[in-house]
Every structure is written in structure tokens, then in C-alpha cells.
Amino acid sequence: xxxxxxxxxxxxxxxxxxxxxxxxxxxxxxxxxxxxxxxxxxxxxxxxxxxxxxxxxxxxxxxxxxxxxxxxxxxxxxxxxxxxxxxxxxxxxxxxxxxxxxxxxxxxxxxxxxxxxxxxxxxxxxxxxxxxxxxxxxxxxxxxxxxxxxxxxxxxxxxxxxxxxxxxxxxxxxxxxxxxxxxxxxxxxxxxxxxxxxxxxxxxxxxxxxxxxxxxxxxxxxxxxxxxxxxxxxxxxxxxxxxxxxxxxxxxxxxxxxxxxxxxxxxxxxxxxxxxxxxxxxxxxxxxxxxxxxxxxxxxxxxxxxxxxxxxxxxxxxxxxxxxxxxxxxxxxxxxxxxxxxxxxxxxxxxxxxxxxxxxxxxxxxxxxxxxxxxxxxxxxxxxxxxxxxxxxxxxxxxxxxxxxxxxxxxxxxxxxxxxxxxxxxxxxxxxxxxxxxxxxxxxxxxxxxxxxxxxxxxxxxxxxxxxxxxxxxxxxxxxxxxxxxxxxxxxxxxxxxxxxxxxxxxxxxxxxxxxxxxxxxxxxxxxxxxxxxxxxxxxxxxxxxxxxxxxxxxxxxxxxxxxxxxxxxxxxxxxxxxxxxxxxxxxxxxxxxxxxxxxxxxxxxxxxxxxxxxxxxxxxxxxxxxxxxxxxxxxxxxxxxxxxx
Ligand code: ATP
Ligand code: MG
Numbered sequence: 001x002x003x004x005x006x007x008x009x010x011x012x013x014x015x016x017x018x019x020x021x022x023x024x025x026x027x028x029x030x031x032x033x034x035x036x037x038x039x040x041x042x043x044x045x046x047x048x049x050x051x052x053x054x055x056x057x058x059x060x061x062x063x064x065x066x067x068x069x070x071x072x073x074x075x076x077x078x079x080x081x082x083x084x085x086x087x088x089x090x091x092x093x094x095x096x097x098x099x100x101x102x103x104x105x106x107x108x109x110x111x112x113x114x115x116x117x118x119x120x121x122x123x124x125x126x127x128x129x130x131x132x133x134x135x136x137x138x139x140x141x142x143x144x145x146x147x148x149x150x151x152x153x154x155x156x157x158x159x160x161x162x163x164x165x166x167x168x169x170x171x172x173x174x175x176x177x178x179x180x181x182x183x184x185x186x187x188x189x190x191x192x193x194x195x196x197x198x199x200x201x202x203x204x205x206x207x208x209x210x211x212x213x214x215x216x217x218x219x220x221x222x223x224x225x226x227x228x229x230x231x232x233x234x235x236x237x238x239x240x241x242x243x244x245x246x247x248x249x250x251x252x253x254x255x256x257x258x259x260x261x262x263x264x265x266x267x268x269x270x271x272x273x274x275x276x277x278x279x280x281x282x283x284x285x286x287x288x289x290x291x292x293x294x295x296x297x298x299x300x301x302x303x304x305x306x307x308x309x310x311x312x313x314x315x316x317x318x319x320x321x322x323x324x325x326x327x328x329x330x331x332x333x334x335x336x337x338x339x340x341x342x343x344x345x346x347x348x349x350x351x352x353x354x355x356x357x358x359x360x361x362x363x364x365x366x367x368x369x370x371x372x373x374x375x376x377x378x379x380x381x382x383x384x385x386x387x388x389x390x391x392x393x394x395x396x397x398x399x400x401x402x403x404x405x406x407x408x409x410x411x412x413x414x415x416x417x418x419x420x421x422x423x424x425x426x427x428x429x430x431x432x433x434x435x436x437x438x439x440x441x442x443x444x445x446x447x448x449x450x451x452x453x454x455x456x457x458x459x460x461x462x463x464x465x466x467x468x469x470x471x472x473x474x475x476x477x478x479x480x481x482x483x484x485x486x487x488x489x490x491x492x493x494x495x496x497x498x499x500x501x502x503x504x505x506x507x508x509x510x511x512x513x514x515x516x517x518x519x520x521x522x523x524x525x526x527x528x529x530x531x532x533x534x535x536x537x538x539x540x541x542x543x544x545x546x547x548x549x550x551x552x553x554x555x556x557x558x559x560x561x562x563x564x565x566x567x568x569x570x571x572x573x574x575x576x577x578x579x580x581x582x583x584x585x586x587x588x589x590x591x592x593x594x595x596x597x598x599x600x601x602x603x604x605x606x607x608x609x610x611x612x613x614x615x616x617x618x619x620x621x622x623x624x625x626x627x628x629x630x631x632x633x634x635x636x637x638x639x640x641x642x643x644x645x646x
Contacts, residue, residue: 003390006429007397009406013379017426019288019440024427027440034441035062035469038284039276042320043077044068045249048276052467058487058494059474060467062277067249070256070275071148073283074319075111076247078104087324090298090347091137094184094330102137104322107144110137112245114145117238121213123176125150125250128258130174131305132156132165132196134183135329138217138234139305142178143315147256147275148247151176154258154270157306158183159605159630162198164268169203171270172258172476175212178234182220186334189220197225252276258476259308261414269485270476271308271414277469279316281418285439286317289408290351290380291425298377300326300344301353307606308414309384312470313353317418332358337365341373341400352400353382357607359392364541364564367399375400380425381407386608387510389532389543390433397432411435411510413496415486417470420444421508433532434509442468446500446508451490459501459511459526464494499526516611518547518555523589525557527611530592533585534559537578539567544601544609545592548618556593558618560638563597570597594618596641600634602626617642 009017027034032051039048039062048066078086084105091100102110123129129151133139139155146153154172156165169177177200182191193216200211216224217234256275260268286292292299299318303309318325326347332340344352362370381401383393388409397407406425412418420442423430430436438444443466446454454460471494475482489495499511511517511526518525527545534543542562547555561578563570575595583591602610605628616623617639626632 003431003433005390005394005432007406007432008429009426010404013291013406014426017424018291018293019424019426021427023288023424023440031441031443031466035280038441039063039066039280039469041283041287042068042073042276042279048252054467057467057492058483059479060277060471061253062469063252063280066252066276068252068276068279069148069247069249070279070316071111071115071144072247073279074144074147074316075104075108078322079108083322084108086322088319089137089140089325089327092326092328092330092343093136094334095187096335100137107141109243110141111144111148112243113241114141114238115148115245115247116241117215118145118151118176119149120237120241121176121215121232123149123151125248126152126255127176128152128154128172128174129176129178130154130156130165130169130172132158132177132179132192133217133305134158134180134192134219135305135327136180136183136217136219137327138178138180140315140327143257143305143311144319148245150248150250150254152255152257154260155306155311156260157304157605158192159306162195162202165195166199166202168260168268168270169199169211170206171260171268173210175210176215177211177213178215178217180217180219181224182222184220184329186331189222191220191222191224193224197227200227200230250275253473257311259311259414269481270478271472272474272476273417273470274473277471278417279320281468281470282312282317283320285419286313286323287321288424289410289419289422289439290353290382292318292321292323292351294322294324297323297350298326298348299323299351299353300328300347300349302328302340302355302358303353304606308417309353312418332361338369338372341370341375344375344378345373348377350377351380351382352378353384355385355607356383356388356392357386357603357609359383359388359396360535360542360562362399363392363395364562366565367395370399376402378402378405381405382410383407384410384412385606387512387528387532388433389528389535391532391536393432406430407432409433409435411508415472415496416464416468417472420464420468431507434503434507436507442466444508446502447490451493454502456502456504456506459499459524461489461514462496462498462500462508462510463490464496516546518545518557520547520555520557520589521553525590529586530557530559530582530590533582533590534561534578536585537581539563539570539574540578542601544611544614546611546615546618548615550593557590558614559592559595560598560601560614561595562599562601596638598638598641600631600637602634602638603630604628605630614638
């Protein structure tokens, strides 16, 4: 597909940008000194002397002889520097009038109380703590309290089932579970504690005595079952604790957290992140990729705390940088479809970071909704989680960013811990749909089956060729699986699992997971490219493409599309139009064999399209495991539509 649009950085942003062309230059001359300097933006109790120890690959050590405390870096140091009155969080609850403001001084008091309480409950450095909560300040406070005492948190998304929670608690051996009675979803309370009770019973049956306490925040006030042996109320133990707590410094390689990836295939992987390198890269990328000016910016990342994006770009990166943030508990459409834009207007949000799935939903709803709000405070927009289709990128930039704001399309993974490939808003002339180039200090490449770098204009596998500070250190309790999963496809380099191509300028375009790449009559076709072609049709808001087994072509392209509301039902010709449109944009080889217009697509709870399930439908198979699906009714709708259309 051909894409000629370029967006130069705005001159005023470029003139005072945190990262410039000189930053790339410095990093390319001496990568390790560059990261050492980035690490010195943190406060170290004991300064490091060694930057990287790569003597036992793929097990990296960064800044290993230095010591620091992550919570001190995210909270105390800002208060000590006289910025205690600065707002850390404008928390916006889901019942619309439920808000709370926490300054850095407030956050310090809360985190200290929680740290004292956790210690009182017997949690020690190295112990694991599971956090299963709605998007309330106590979730962030719990994570920082763990970091403060050297306990390892594992945050489990509050929408996950009791089974998912139990398996993660067992896998990492958590002795404390922090939760709430419930949270709010579209204005109504929804319970959490019953799932914890069920999970704890499951854990108890398998490993008696593992969970010593369940600490419960009273959020909704709903009735909860109470097990007096292990359950304790947050307001009884945390609120009553002392707001003074002295953080202890830990070695840079001390474990910070375990984050289980969504586990679309097989047993979830417990990605382990450690302290010094992780915090360095999370903080540096948040400062440079979003051009954060902590004194004036209001930053909002819409991710849930249960995903890695919430860890790196709500908790660790922004707080280490002393940012002022919006933290929102609710959904984009409650109480109305302009809720997010209303929040941006109300708090004067300047930097906004969300996912393509949300942007495509807003495209479907129409530009008239954001047009009702004043979004002129925005100056940088970000995207993460999936490839962003060029049309969605342009819509985001024009409709939300008034055509002024740079959009940074940030590629990274739970495993990478922080942003790896992205434009820099003051430097890069960005291309819609491309994540552009590796950020300073990072080495990424696209290689062929023989691990050879492909020439510009060609596609292959995305790899990372040098270790980086926030890289995962291993999979919790399974070094062999860590080696097998990431370091065995190509000798000595990290294989990300994604396909990518380099364009004629050498800029990187993500093409989707290699498992999703299709082979039609011997041609390798990318799901992303065909989806982007479909989304570039004015009637289409969102598209998912899969390869279905086909007797003549090996695989046939099958597409599922969601139309924009302004397109109505699209008319009789819509399928023929869309096939012709793909043929024109990419070539007739990519023309979908069948196209189905659907109301919704199957997505994970983090909003990613689950193509595996669509492949099951397209190949007339029993639909596979749907437990990580956000809305399991979607598959029934699609299947029944498939039957009536064939
Ligand atoms: P699992 O590994 O359990 O299947 P996951 O890969 O969806 O889950 P994450 O680590 O949250 O979990 O997502 C990382 C993946 O998301 C990347 O490997 C890539 O496929 C996709 N991704 C993230 N950001 C981008 C982006 N900007 N452009 C293209 N793809 C992206
Ligand atoms: Mg993954």
C-alpha cells in the first residue's frame, strides 16, 4: 500500500523538545553511556559503576551494583524537592461526581501507610502480592507500597475470572491479595470480592496456607462475605497506620513485578521486570516520547492498571517524572459517548495516550461527538497496543488533535517493559501507520528466516538485536521457557513474534503477529495491510482479516468489517465495493474472498482483535477458548450472521 502523507513536528514543540536529533546522535555513538545518563535522572542510594552485564545472555543485568527504591523515586523525591503540593492524580470516578485529588504529598502519606500495613501483615522484601482492583487510587498506592518494601506485585486485571486470579496467585506464590468489595461499571456497582473468595478457595485446595491475607478496600459498600481468618479491611489496617515510612534501597536487579501476558495461547507467561533498568527506561521514554513538561502538562493514559501500559505509563514512568495525571475509573461511553472528551476539556489534558481499538470505536460513532468539546489543550497524542491503521491515525490527529498534534505510534510489549519503536514528537516527520524507527538507545531490525537484515522495501520478522534496560529478565520460575520463547528462533537475538517491513526510507511498519500472516497462492499477506486498506474506505470504521484454509489458494482472505454509523447498512453494493477497494489499494491477490459486515469484533479485555476466533468461524470450526474475550456474546452474533449469509 502506498502512503505519502507526512506530518512534520510542530515548530514550537520542536524548538523546546526534550529529545532532539542530537539525542539519537549521542545514543548511536555510545549506547551504554546514553543509558547510564538516562539512569542518572533517577535518585540512586548507591550509584552504579557498571552499566550492562551481558556475560550470561539472555540473562541481562543493568546497573547491577547500584541500589535504589522505586517508590522513593516516584514519590518521596518530588516531595523532598518542594513539589509536595503538585497534583499527582486527578482521579475521576465512574459515578460522574465522584472525584478525588491526590498531591504528591498525599500520595507519599498513602503509600507510606500502605507500606506500614503490608509489613504489619507480614509481607517482606521478595514476597509476592497480588493486586486485583478497579481503577481507584488504592491500586496505584498498593503497587508503590510493594515497591517500597521490596515486595513483588502482580496486578491481575479486575475483569478477569476467579480462575485466572487463582492460577496467577499460585504461579507466583502470592501471600497477600489486595482487592476491593467492587467497582463501578457503567454507573452500576459490580462485585469483585466474590471472585477473590472463589479464587482463594481454589488456591487453598491446591496449596493450603499460601494466601495469608486478603486486604479489601471498601469502594462500593456492597455486602461481602467475610472470612475473619484472612480478610482485613483497608480502612481498618491501612488508614490506621503511620504515614511515616522509611524506604529501603534495593539492588537494581531486585524484582519489581511480575505481569502475566494475556495468554491467548497456552499457559500465561509471568514476565519478570526488575527495578533499576525498568524504571530508567519507563521514565526516560515517558519524558522523551511524550515530550513531558512536568510543570505544565496534564497527562492521561487510558489503559487499565492491569496491563503493562498501566504499569509503565501510569505508575512508574509518569510518577518517576513527577507528572500530573488524570486517572479514570470508567468506560468511554458512560454516562455518554463524549465522556473522555469532557474529561480532557475539564482537566485541560495536554498529552493523551490510548489504543487503536478506542480510536476506531470513536470513528464509528462519528466526529460530531468530540466536536462538542474543547480539546485545544492537547499537544501530543499517543497510540499503543495494535498497529494503528493510517486512516485511524489521520482521524485521531485531525478530529482529536485539530490537525496540530503529533501522534506517536508506540510499539512495545509486556516483555520489553517500555517503548522501543516510536516517532519522537519534536524530531520525526511521522507517517500515518508507521511506528517509524527505534528510539535512541534501542536496536531493532527486520530480518529474514536466516536472521539476515532485510533490505529497505522488504518484510520479515521484527527482532531486537541488543539488550535494553527494561527488558524482561526471565519468565517467573521458568528460565528455559524464557529462552525457548524469545531467544531460540534466531541465535542471540530477541524475536518479538511480530512481522514487520522496512519501507524505502528504512522506516518500520508493523504487520501483525507472525502467527496471523496469510499465505495466498504463495504470496505472504499481512492482516494489518488488508485491514488498513479496508479502513481507508470512507464507510468502514474497523476491520479484521484472517486466512481461512482454501483448496485452491492454500489460504483465502476472509474479512469482517464494522461500518461507520454514518454509512447506515452500507447499501447492497458494499461488499463488492470493498473488494474492489482492496484490489485497488493493494492488488487483486489481497482481495477478500468473502466479507462479512458485523456489529462487533471479538476482542480481548485489552481491546485487541482475537483473529484466532474469527479463523475458527471462517473455517467452520467449533470456536476455541473464549475465556479472555471481553464480551462472549459477540461470537454467537458473528456465527449466526455467517450462517444466514452463506
Ligand atoms: P500475549 O503475548 O499474551 O498473546 P499480547 O502480545 O497482546 O498478549 P502485549 O504485550 O500487551 O500482549 O502486547 C504486545 C503486542 O501488541 C506486540 O507484540 C504487538 O503485536 C502489538 N502492538 C503493541 N503496540 C503496537 C504498535 N504500536 N503497533 C503494532 N503492534 C503493536
Ligand atoms: Mg505478546
